[in-house]
Amino acid sequence: MIETHCHLTFPPLCDDLAGVLDRGAAAGVQRIVVPAYDPPSWRQVQDIAAAHPGVVFPALGLHPWVADQSFDIDDLAGHLRDCKAVAVGEIGLDGMIDTPLMPVQIAVFEKQLELARDLDLPVILHCRGAFAEMAEILERFSPRLQGVLHAFTRSPELARRFLRLGLHLGIGGAVTRPRATRTRETVAAVPLEKILLETDAPSIGLDGVDPLAAEPRHVRDVALAIAALRGIDLEDVATTTTASAERLFGLGGPR
Numbered sequence: 001m002i003e004t005h006c007h008l009t010f011p012p013l014c015d016d017l018a019g020v021l022d023r024g025a026a027a028g029v030q031r032i033v034v035p036a037y038d039p040p041s042w043r044q045v046q047d048i049a050a051a052h053p054g055v056v057f058p059a060l061g062l063h064p065w066v067a068d069q070s071f072d073i074d075d076l077a078g079h080l081r082d083c084k085a086v087a088v089g090e091i092g093l094d095g096m097i098d099t100p101l102m103p104v105q106i107a108v109f110e111k112q113l114e115l116a117r118d119l120d121l122p123v124i125l126h127c128r129g130a131f132a133e134m135a136e137i138l139e140r141f142s143p144r145l146q147g148v149l150h151a152f153t154r155s156p157e158l159a160r161r162f163l164r165l166g167l168h169l170g171i172g173g174a175v176t177r178p179r180a181t182r183t184r185e186t187v188a189a190v191p192l193e194k195i196l197l198e199t200d201a202p203s204i205g206l207d208g209v210d211p212l213a214a215e216p217r218h219v220r221d222v223a224l225a226i227a228a229l230r231g232i233d234l235e236d237v238a239t240t241t242t243a244s245a246e247r248l249f250g251l252g253g254p255r
């Protein structure tokens with residue numbers, strides 16, 4: 001299976017990287033996409049990916065939370081090429097924070113969408129409280145732009161709007177929570193080919209797992225929850241989501 005969103009640069013994951021990767025592999029999670037979020041983390045993520053070829057794949061972008069930081073789009077383009085990044089991300093919009101202001105976030109977001117389109121790379125999208133704004137912007141880039149809306153927990157209706165724009169949905173720990181009815185309804189309703197597995201560790205936990213204890217190995221629990229909801233085998237979820245992630249991010253076969 002492929003963990004499509006994990007912040008291996010954050011503690012406690014970065015303090016025990018070898019253990020995290022070993023436990024992931026033992027649980028059937030052999031490959032991990034690691035998004036960076038600001039210029040200092042671009043370098044960190046590239047270093048981790050270079051040290052674990054074929055296992056850790058870098059994505060680089062400027063996160064909406066730091067969209068007011070000075071950043072050079074040509075510098076980002078150079079880094080993306082240098083490390084053969086598999087995506088531009090994570091990037092997006094966050095309407096639940098006061099700063100950076102939404103117009104600032106939108107300007108930085110659009111610049112990076114243009115870059116992704118020019119470099120023919122997919123995007124890894126963060127969105128909270130700004131789904132209408134995001135959909136409107138993405139409509140202008142559709143159908144050339146591909147990507148994943150990560151940590152998706154919203155309704156089947158909203159999911160379909162983004163699927164029509166050519167996006168995948170990143171499904172994580174929320175689906176393991178019995179009370180997450182909206183997320184579970186969406187996961188049961190959308191085409192399996194449009195689902196990617198993720199944890200967003202160490203930012204999001206699972207049912208009974210604290211965010212700081214979450215690791216790529218928990219992708220297996222996410223896959224098990226999806227399988228149970230759809231009445232299919234874990235193997236089917238693993239095969240289909242792995243093929244989708246390989247296609248989207250241009251990853252080769254397993255090691």
Ligand SMILES: [Zn+2]
Pocket residue numbers: 005007035090200203
């Ligand atoms: Zn993230």
